[in-house]
Amino acid sequence: MTGGLCTIADVRAWRGHDDPSATSEVDDVIRLFILSTSEYVERHCKRVMRRQEYSEYFDGNNSSEMYLSEPNREVPIDVDEPFYLYHRRGSPRTDRLIDATRYEVHDDGLVIYPAGFICGIRNFRAIYTVGFNTDGWDTLGIGGTGDDEFGVPEDLRKAVAMQTALNLKKMSGRYGDARLGLTSKGLMETEAISEYVQGIEPEVKEILSRYRKVQY
Numbered sequence: 001m002t003g004g005l006c007t008i009a010d011v012r013a014w015r016g017h018d019d020p021s022a023t024s025e026v027d028d029v030i031r032l033f034i035l036s037t038s039e040y041v042e043r044h045c046k047r048v049m050r051r052q053e054y055s056e057y058f059d060g061n062n063s064s065e066m067y068l069s070e071p072n073r074e075v076p077i078d079v080d081e082p083f084y085l086y087h088r089r090g091s092p093r094t095d096r097l098i099d100a101t102r103y104e105v106h107d108d109g110l111v112i113y114p115a116g117f118i119c120g121i122r123n124f125r126a127i128y129t130v131g132f133n134t135d136g137w138d139t140l141g142i143g144g145t146g147d148d149e150f151g152v153p154e155d156l157r158k159a160v161a162m163q164t165a166l167n168l169k170k171m172s173g174r175y176g177d178a179r180l181g182l183t184s185k186g187l188m189e190t191e192a193i194s195e196y197v198q199g200i201e202p203e204v205k206e207i208l209s210r211y212r213k214v215q216y
Helices: 008-015 024-045 154-175 181-190 202-208
Strands: 052-060 063-067 084-089 094-097 110-117 120-130
Touching: 008 024, 008 154, 024 154, 024 202, 154 202
Parallel strands: none
Antiparallel strands: 052 120, 063 110, 084 094, 084 120
16 A cells, blocks of 8 residues: 555646656655545545555344445455455354355455354454555656556546645645755655645545445
8 A cells, every 4th residue: 555546647737847847856745745645535535545455344244245344336345366254253252264165255345155144243354455556656656557557547546636736736835836845855754744635625525425435
């Protein structure tokens, strides 16, 4: 989960910067803002967005079907990565691995277990990989080569790039673009960047609505 949800090139496209401003110092600041904005977007959406291993406990429901909490149709589970399902039994509770041939997992988070999820409180556990692949962020951070390699949907990249550009504009209004690169070390040391990563623009919020976790 080292990468952000958009590239430096995406942000530059929104900011309209010319080549003269494309310095390593400025890129360092943009990179910090991308990461901070990505984290803020994840908190807003109340779900994991960047690819990572996730562990969750859930209650058995006396049904053969169970939906995991993090993945959905917009933020899918990675079915090509290992998936582990445990039944937690005994006193003290012990995680007992269920043979993978006894259940099936769908990319929207649906788990079908014919033997049934026996009713109980936090008596099942799942470990899986979920979120969009941002592993190539360091190499794609300058140029970005498209959704297939980057792994983040175009509309989500647009939303995060737009919000990042707006957050940068807040700092530019205070310091000016000429000082953008000179503030990078201070921002890293004081974590003052959070001052500029507050709130989400209406247009961005509208795009993010499809990714936001619905609380029941």
